[in-house]
Amino acid sequence: MVFWEGYVSDEMMGTFAPIVVYWLYAGFYQSLPPTTLDKYRLHTRKEGDAKNVVPMNSAIKVVLVQQLVHATVSYLLFLVQSKTDLVGTHEIQPPILAQIFQVIIAMFVVDIWQYFMHRYMHTNKFLYRHVHAQHHKLVAPYAIAAFYNHPMEGVFDTIGASIAFLVSGMTARTAILFFCLIVVKTVDDHCGLWLPGNVFHMLFPNNTAFHDIHHQLHGSMYNFSQPFFPIWDKLLGTHMPYDLVKRPEGGFEARVISKD
Numbered sequence: 001m002v003f004w005e006g007y008v009s010d011e012m013m014g015t016f017a018p019i020v021v022y023w024l025y026a027g028f029y030q031s032l033p034p035t036t037l038d039k040y041r042l043h044t045r046k047e048g049d050a051k052n053v054v055p056m057n058s059a060i061k062v063v064l065v066q067q068l069v070h071a072t073v074s075y076l077l078f079l080v081q082s083k084t085d086l087v088g089t090h091e092i093q094p095p096i097l098a099q100i101f102q103v104i105i106a107m108f109v110v111d112i113w114q115y116f117m118h119r120y121m122h123t124n125k126f127l128y129r130h131v132h133a134q135h136h137k138l139v140a141p142y143a144i145a146a147f148y149n150h151p152m153e154g155v156f157d158t159i160g161a162s163i164a165f166l167v168s169g170m171t172a173r174t175a176i177l178f179f180c181l182i183v184v185k186t187v188d189d190h191c192g193l194w195l196p197g198n199v200f201h202m203l204f205p206n207n208t209a210f211h212d213i214h215h216q217l218h219g220s221m222y223n224f225s226q227p228f229f230p231i232w233d234k235l236l237g238t239h240m241p242y243d244l245v246k247r248p249e250g251g252f253e254a255r256v257i258s259k260d
Contacts, residue, residue, distance in 0.1 A: 010172035011078035018074075018179045019067050022147065026187045029143035040193045041251040042212050043140035048192070051139035059138070059145040066147045069154035074179070077162045078172055099174045106164035106178050107228045113160030115232040118224045121153070138190075141215055146190035185227040194244065194252045206230045209254040213240050219256060 034045065043051070093099065121132035131150045138145055149157070161182060165175050188200045189211040201207045206225050213219040222240035225233045233239035241257040 010176060011075070014078060014172050014176045014179055015071050015075045017176050018183045019071060021180045022063075022067065022183045022187060025184050026143040026146060029187070029191050029193065037193060039250045040195050042192050042194060042209065042254055044247075044249070044251060048140040048142065052137065052142075054137045054145075054148065056144070059148045062134075062149070063145065063147045065151055066149050066154040069151050070158050073155065073158040073162065077165070081166070081172075093171060093173060099170065102168040102170040102174055103178050103181070106168040106170060109164035109167050110160050110182065111225060111228050111231065113163060114157075114226040115224050117156050117160065118226060119238065121156075122221060122224070136215065136220065139215055139217065141190035141192050141212070143187050143191040143193075146187045182227055189227060204228055209242060209244050209252075212254045213242050213256060216254075216256075 038045070094102075118132075121127045131152050134150045135148060135153065138148055147154075161179060165178070168178075170178065185200060185204075188198070189206075189208055191208055192212065194201070194208060198208075206227070206229055210223055210230065211226070214223040219240050222238050223230070223233055224238055225231070230239055242254045243257055245253045245255050247253055
């Protein structure tokens, strides 16, 4: 029994909960005092202002469009797939261990999709210039702009998550957890902060610093993996190792280790 049961369906929650989670989690980072965060930044505030050519208010507008795309595609997926009437009834949940297994399968499926689609958007000049280059206007990423993407990239991302949902066989209720996990991990990867005790840094080598290398100009053809594991980068030769170096003035720098 969950608090929304009888009021709204799992499918509706799966559509809109990730949006709410995005703004809560990204808003948490955004609300932290800037001066307090200076000792954890991967880019100084001055670097961020100089390198990012998109003002925050414009980035937020694009994020909202991206989330509209996500919500539309997700709802249509649930509408086609659903065994409920979308107004408050629910499928029977499998045992917890089965749900955990489904989530793990979905994580690997979405990683496969994201790696190859992301890499293709860098190697295909048309797609990079007209779609993916928008995301790379943020050379120094920050949390609230994690979904700063072209709407077509939003479609690609949502297709990948949808395939993972279908292949894993999870119910809509389990998908709520999975989709929210993707959102939180994506925000964390783009937060630009190396905070102590961050559980994602402990569990995943694909983390904030790993993805920061990809956003640096010399790393744009490396570290394509998202959002969970760097398996495909390591298998296919696009993994760029790095050191996390403390800056004398505070904060950290993800510094590339030469592959030679």
